[in-house]
Amino acid sequence: MNFPILSSLILLPTIGSLFLFFSKDKPNNNQTIKYVALFTSIVNFLISIYLWYQFDPTTSDFQFVEDRQWIKGFINYKVGIDGISILFIVLTTFITPLCILSVNNTVKNRLRDFLIAILIMESFMIGVFCALDLVIFYLFFEAGLIPMFLIIGIWGGPRRVYSAFKFFLYTLLGSVLMLVAIISIYWINGTTDVVKLYELGIDVKYQNLLWLAFFSSFAVKTPMWPVHTWLPDAHVEAPTAGSVLLAAILLKMAGYGFIRFSLGLFPEASETFTPLIYTLSIIAIIFTSLIALMQEDMKKLIAYSSVAHMGFVTLGIFTIQQQGIEGSIIQMISHGLVSAALFLCVGVVYDRMHSRLISTYGGIVTIVPKYAVLFMIFTLAALGLPGTSGFIGEFLILMGAFKDNFLVAVLASLGVILGAAYMLWLYKRVVFGKLINEELKKLTDLNKSEIVILISLAIPTLFFGFYPEPLMNTIEVSVKNLIDMYNLNIN
């Protein structure tokens, strides 16, 4: 048996959080606490990079598989990765240290508990992307609710309680049906092992119901219109680090779930329901973009833009074209980087001015030039300017969509225009124009850690915008295999 690298990746943050748990939570201890958390998460990041390096992109088989008996006679603890999972794992391990770095200003009290929650959250998120057994997947998927509930509820804004409850109950409600479906699959096929299920296939007569049950969970988590309403609330109230985790990684769990389970396990049902997904995605893209245009709160605007971006993702996945799915994955990675950065950008000015209203700002370009530059990079990436990773994603998705359904592609393109409109308008109102408020003169430019965070997000955003090869290479074979399997079942 090889070294269980995936399990150690999952466990390491939890072990780090145990160290924190036994340390003293005093203000003068805060530095040490932060270093321990940072150290753990950076080590985890390095391991994941090593994993990516070791990863063999020429095969579509699952790699680094660990398979152990867990619940005797029923379920095995099985984890493993393919080209699709590895990217999300690296994204998770990359974003977490940045979150930890960013807590300096946002989290005033109980820093230790906050970092414990973040680290445990990281464990669960990595677990989701590694799981090769439906029950294990469900376990990690649901477990993430606990730390996130606390992050929003304890360290959030004024309406944190409402938002935390809404977030928790919405997602739980979506997920319980998935649990019923998972257990049903066990009794229909005698296993919940994803690899075996890929081979066995699921009886067509059950697929539609099972697909809907999984859909109910993923649709809430993605979030798709009309069950997206928890997201703006959760984003607005969550502390910056929480918003970042939520936007950058949590939303990706559902997209990942669509690819891995909805397409992989229920191809016939996916074929049946593609029009449904198309309709909901188009509504999400156009409708929420329009809503985003009207927002006065910066965080809310970015939250709605996330819904629109995730609309692109679901659209791309269900085109079942090589370009469409690859585009969706790259879009998710890109959105992970860009939305994280945008939330951090909002966090930066919020920390200084304690206002997220767009009308508070205006004309700050001369006062905080560094901030303006970095903010611009991410604004442009969010609207999908060529040369940023956002472009690659949207372009591939639209390409896939054109191949599959012309009308859908045209409507989705509208979203690109609207996206450009609300992002540019946001940027214009915040950064350019006349200085409307004397208070703004007191703004200080980015400090060292903020620069480090934003630059480390900007580098991959631009790098993958110009040179997406590493991403494409990693996922190509896995996606191709998925589509081949899908077409085999359909025909």
Next chain:
Amino acid sequence: MENLNLVLPEIFISLAIMFLLILGVFKKDSSKLIHNFSLIILLITGGIIFNETLTIENTLLFNGSVVIDYLASFMKFITIIAALMALIVSSNYLKTFKILKIEYPILVICAVLGMMVMISSNDLIVFYIGLELQSLSLYVLSSFNRDEVKSSEAGLKYFVLSALSSGLLLYGCSLIYGFSGSTNFEIIANNLDSDQYVLTFGIVFILVGLAFKISAVPFHMWAPDVYEGSPTSVTLFFTIVPKIAALTLFIRFLYVPFINLIDQWQMILIFLSIASMVFGAVAAIGQKNIKRLIAYSSISHIGYALAGLTTGTNEGIQSSVIYITIYFVMNLGLFSCLLMLKRNDQYYETLDDLSGLSKNHPILSLSLLVILFSLAGIPPLAGFFAKFYVFMAVIEQSMYFLAIVGLLSTVIAAFYYLRIIKIIYFDQEKEKYDSDHSFWLKFSLTVSTILILIYFIFPSQIIDVVSRINII
């Protein structure tokens, strides 16, 4: 005579009760001594049963009226451990309220004896005797703090309603005896061929009586009042221990004589289960008193345990047994926390008293957090697995409606568990509570929390133990 070995635990415990009574009467100020003695007695009985479990085979005793099998041993063992823990954690509480009298532990042991008889019963009369011995002890226990109006009221309420249910139960027994010609479960099973439909009446009456005892909806009305009125130590006992025995009785009664009539009782049980899950979850939302809230939450938990029994399979029974075991651990932890909310010899039990607990008592709050999320059934905590096993069994029988309703009611239930967590973690803090708790209170809290927390690492263990239960 060698068969008497098999009822050694019962014999031992009966003799011990007499010994304790005599000791209590003749020795002055012996309440503390008797309390300790009773702990030792329970421990020894537990030991005997554990020893028995290792080599047990299905045996019928006393003309088939008592059955000793693995189910019986396992449930007796759990009952005794639960009773033992209930006594251990409440000793400080009893002292504070000055109700640590010699009768208290003796009544507890009497109730335990009644439960052991119930668990082993294979005959209507034996099961009724056990049930009444248990109930009589519980009537007295619930009004044990007799100077308190609420406690007396609780005892009276419990007595009246429970006596009514006993009446119904007896009526059901007599119907069954009338139509099958025997009180013995196996003989009833053999005589089932004719007149099946008439027997249904008997089954219904007995189920109503039993549903009263485990407070399943719609026969739950007594529970919130009695739970609230009784001293907390007794509430702790109520929420856990009698349910284990009553659930075993459900299993014995439905699965030994009437397994072939499953079509008749399955719908009743499904109704009881769904009503309990949904009503328990909805009604708990408005509660302000923690003990009342726990009463409603235990109603909905019983619903889940019954869901496993509706299946008519061994897996169903096993899942219910696992459920009740995990439920016992969670509630033990919950009550240990409740018994720690003490300031200057005064105990607190409304939700408001938990406000901002996390700032002053981080470890206690963390335990509560774990226990509450587990009660809500969120993975990876033990409570999730309890539900998982039950729904595995339910879905195996394609009872999707039950599974979906059950899981949706967990979402409703999650709301009020979250509300408690909200009060603990998000609200303004109050004055600090005492932190000099007895060793055993801390012990039970730590052990139950850790068990809940790390259960997911070894989920097979309990299945290994329970999978030997095989009564169909």
